[in-house]
Amino acid sequence: NAGVTQTPKFRILKIGQSMTLQCTQDMNHNYMYWYRQDPGMGLKLIYYSVGAGITDKGEVPNGYNVSRSTTEDFPLRLELAAPSQTSVYFCASSPLAGASYYNEQFFGPGTRLTVL
Amino acid sequence: AQSVTQLGSHVSVSEGALVLLRCNYSSSVPPYLFWYVQYPNQGLQLLLKYTSAATLVKGINGFEAEFKKSETSFHLTKPSAHMSDAAEYFCAVNNQAGTALIFGKGTTLSVSS
Numbered sequence: 001n002a003g004v005t006q007t008p009k010f011r012i013l014k015i016g017q018s019m020t021l022q023c024t025q026d027m028n029h030n031y032m033y034w035y036r037q038d039p040g041m042g043l044k045l046i047y048y049s050v051g052a053g054i055t056d057k058g059e060v061p062n063g064y065n066v067s068r069s070t071t072e073d074f075p076l077r078l079e080l081a082a083p084s085q086t087s088v089y090f091c092a093s094s095p096l097a098g099a100s101y102y103n104e105q106f107f108g109p110g111t112r113l114t115v116l
Numbered sequence: 117a118q119s120v121t122q123l124g125s126h127v128s129v130s131e132g133a134l135v136l137l138r139c140n141y142s143s144s145v146p147p148y149l150f151w152y153v154q155y156p157n158q159g160l161q162l163l164l165k166y167t168s169a170a171t172l173v174k175g176i177n178g179f180e181a182e183f184k185k186s187e188t189s190f191h192l193t194k195p196s197a198h199m200s201d202a203a204e205y206f207c208a209v210n211n212q213a214g215t216a217l218i219f220g221k222g223t224t225l226s227v228s229s
Contacts, residue, residue, distance in 0.1 A: 103210045
């Protein structure tokens with residue numbers, strides 16, 4: 001199993017450009033997540049998905065969009081990139097969640113995005 | 117409401133010394149607690165997890181953590197630090213719905229020879 005894979009590893013965008021960060025998992029996990037990590041701030045949840053066709057906002061969704069057409073893929077779209085979106089983005093997946101409260105997550109290697 | 121507080125954004129120890137990274141949580145539901153480690157330029161890797169089976173949890177690389185409900189704490193320890201332990205460590209707790217994790221701000225561990 002490759003686990004959670006993310007592409008690209010690095011990207012530089014100009015203000016106003018758009019791009020899609022790709023995330024794929026091969027563990028057949030129902031739950032998938034997008035986080036951003038800024039220095040000294042920990043991880044902030046952007047969006048998550050509980051299964052194909054179902055997504056929901058996290059703590060910091062503004063400026064981002066997601067879709068989930070398959071169990072494996074959970075792309076994150078940035079429209080009209082802004083310098084405030086300069087960050088490291090992590091995708092994660094989880095096999096279990098919900099009523100049991102248990103939510104162990106598996107992380108991808110991250111995408112480092114700079115907006116200039 | 118769910119939250120996690122990691123005391124100390126930076127901890128420095130000598131090689132061979134005890135490592136103690138502090139985590140306090142707040143939870144209105146049965147908490148599941150996690151410690152993740154992040155090496156430079158890498159993703160997060162699970163160190164250990166508390167799932168209510170045992171209060172003393174052993175993880176990878178010689179780390180362990182003890183769940184103390186009365187103190188709402190889940191501190192991470194290692195008896196003897198190695199240079200390879202230098203990394204950022206994150207404590208996390210499940211959210212109220214069990215649909216996501218809430219992370220602390222992280223503690224950077226430095227190990228000197």
